[in-house]
Amino acid sequence: MKSDIDIKQLLSAVDVPAQWVGLREVYEAHTPRMIRDGVPVANGRAFTHGIMVEVLVNGQFGYYGTPNMTPKGISSAAKKAYQQADIASRHANFQFDESARPSHTGSYVSPFLKDRESLSAGKLNKILLEAYNALKVSDKIASASSLCQVIETSFSFVSSNGSDINQDFLMFEFDLSATAADGTNQQTRTFGGMRGTCRQMGMEYFDKYEILANANRIGEQAIELLSADDCPTGEMDAVIAPDQMMLQIHESIGHALEVDRILGDERNYAGWSFVKLEDFGKLQYGSKHMNITFDPTLESEFASYAFDDGGLKATKEYLIKDGLLVRGLGGQESQIRSGLDGVANFRASSWNRAPIDRMANINLEPGESSFEDLISQVEYGVYMESNKSWSIDDYRNKFQFGCEYGKLIENGKMTKTVKNPNYRGISNPFWRSLKGVGNEDTFGIYGTPNCGKGEPNQVIRVGHASPTCLFENIQIFGGV
Numbered sequence: 129m130k131s132d133i134d135i136k137q138l139l140s141a142v143d144v145p146a147q148w149v150g151l152r153e154v155y156e157a158h159t160p161r162m163i164r165d166g167v168p169v170a171n172g173r174a175f176t177h178g179i180m181v182e183v184l185v186n187g188q189f190g191y192y193g194t195p196n197m198t199p200k201g202i203s204s205a206a207k208k209a210y211q212q213a214d215i216a217s218r219h220a221n222f223q224f225d226e227s228a229r230p231s232h233t234g235s236y237v238s239p240f241l242k243d244r245e246s247l248s249a250g251k252l253n254k255i256l257l258e259a260y261n262a263l264k265v266s267d268k269i270a271s272a273s274s275l276c277q278v279i280e281t282s283f284s285f286v287s288s289n290g291s292d293i294n295q296d297f298l299m300f301e302f303d304l305s306a307t308a309a310d311g312t313n314q315q316t317r318t319f320g321g322m323r324g325t326c327r328q329m330g331m332e333y334f335d336k337y338e339i340l341a342n343a344n345r346i347g348e349q350a351i352e353l354l355s356a357d358d359c360p361t362g363e364m365d366a367v368i369a370p371d372q373m374m375l376q377i378h379e380s381i382g383h384a385l386e387v388d389r390i391l392g393d394e395r396n397y398a399g400w401s402f403v404k405l406e407d408f409g410k411l412q413y414g415s416k417h418m419n420i421t422f423d424p425t426l427e428s429e430f431a432s433y434a435f436d437d438g439g440l441k442a443t444k445e446y447l448i449k450d451g452l453l454v455r456g457l458g459g460q461e462s463q464i465r466s467g468l469d470g471v472a473n474f475r476a477s478s479w480n481r482a483p484i485d486r487m488a489n490i491n492l493e494p495g496e497s498s499f500e501d502l503i504s505q506v507e508y509g510v511y512m513e514s515n516k517s518w519s520i521d522d523y524r525n526k527f528q529f530g531c532e533y534g535k536l537i538e539n540g541k542m543t544k545t546v547k548n549p550n551y552r553g554i555s556n557p558f559w560r561s562l563k564g565v566g567n568e569d570t571f572g573i574y575g576t577p578n579c580g581k582g583e584p585n586q587v588i589r590v591g592h593a594s595p596t597c598l599f600e601n602i603q604i605f606g607g608v
């Protein structure tokens with residue numbers, strides 16, 4: 129996956145009178161494998177490779193991406209980026225200088241034990257086929273699928289002020305799904321909710337016996353849901369598993385804290401935020417149990433890295449500490465514009481997009497309680513796993529989420545299985561009702577490849593990790 133392009137050499141092909149120039153080379157290969165209803169349906173391998181040329185002219189950044197990585201191609205792209213920045217500078221509402229692109233050198237290789245070639249396409253297909261068979265626990269499983277996509281990515285970034293960064297990643301997306309049907313009654317169970325699980329690690333993840341055990345459980349639970357009672361409706365406690373917490377964090381914290389969104393950049397497209405610039409350092413976002421971090425250092429999480437796409441060094445930072453909002457998701461440009469502290473989250477989805485403020489790994493830090501402690505505190509409530517549906521307004525405030533699988537909790541004990549568990553809330557009151565946070569043993573690491581934002585649209589990878597959490601007096605309802 130190493131490129132034979134000499135990106136430093138190409139920097140000298142740029143001959144425009146810019147204040148600053150940066151080149152970002154991205155190579156990415158996808159190898160998807162999928163078994164749907166017993167048949168292999170995805171077995172190709174696709175790649176994309178190109179360079180984004182960035183220039184700073186009269187205080188404005190201009191961008192031009194090209195797959196033509198010759199000196200001529202880069203020179204021509206630089207002229208177009210220059211033109212764009214020059215025109216934009218006549219209508220500027222903010223002037224940047226070189227400090228928006230600090231100079232850093234370094235490298236990152238995502239940790240793995242077994243590389244992609246260590247598990248042949250044939251062997252991986254065989255595991256997926258066996259997993260598919262393990263999902264089919266009964267004739268009532270009307271549809272099942274198992275899938276895995278291996279992703280290999282290399283980023284290189286060089287700039288006229290001396291940045292020289294190389295980062296290589298090995299990642300995968302993995303999911304299992306079983307839909308049970310009995311007449312019009314239909315229930316789907318998946319591995320990790322509708323977004324599957326996504327990690328930054330090697331083929332050591334694909335332990336056949338663990339995958340088959342999970343496939344079996346998912347198939348059994350889909351069947352179990354067919355005859356389960358509907359989730360009760362009313363105000364009661366909710367114990368939420370990490371594979372639903374990931375979406376709760378993503379939608380009601382992650383997007384709400386993107387500083388470019390708070391500044392209004394996304395207002396006509398992805399929306400705005402209920403959080404205001406003056407809230408940082410003052411807003412009690414949630415209860416004292418709530419500690420949210422931007423953590424690009426957690427090993428094996430999907431969006432770990434050492435530098436963002438503006439060359440900023442990535443470090444773990446608290447966004448919310450003991451419930452208090454302390455820091456935003458703003459890269460160097462947003463930090464300069466807003467005057468707020470931020471993080472290294474200026475990221476582009478590929479070589480043909482300009483970086484913007486994104487989530488990376490946004491995690492809820494573990495607390496003290498065991499799973500049993502959390503359940504034992506509930507007199508009457510519902511335990512919920514795996515996201516099935518979601519909806520949140522464009523201020524990231526009022527939301528409604530549905531899960532795949534629920535268990536009724538009565539007098540401190542989990543009793544019967546319930547189907548269609550849903551809950552709704554408003555971001556701050558909901559997080560202020562966080563009453564208990566699970567310990568490391570309840571901690572789950574998830575991620576999604578599908579976070580969309582920006583014009584033109586960019587779909588990017590994010591990671592979310594969380595323990596199991598207890599919220600008190602939540603509006604819970606069945607049906608849907």
Ligand SMILES: [Zn+2]
Pocket residue numbers: 378383578579580
């Ligand atoms: Zn998103």
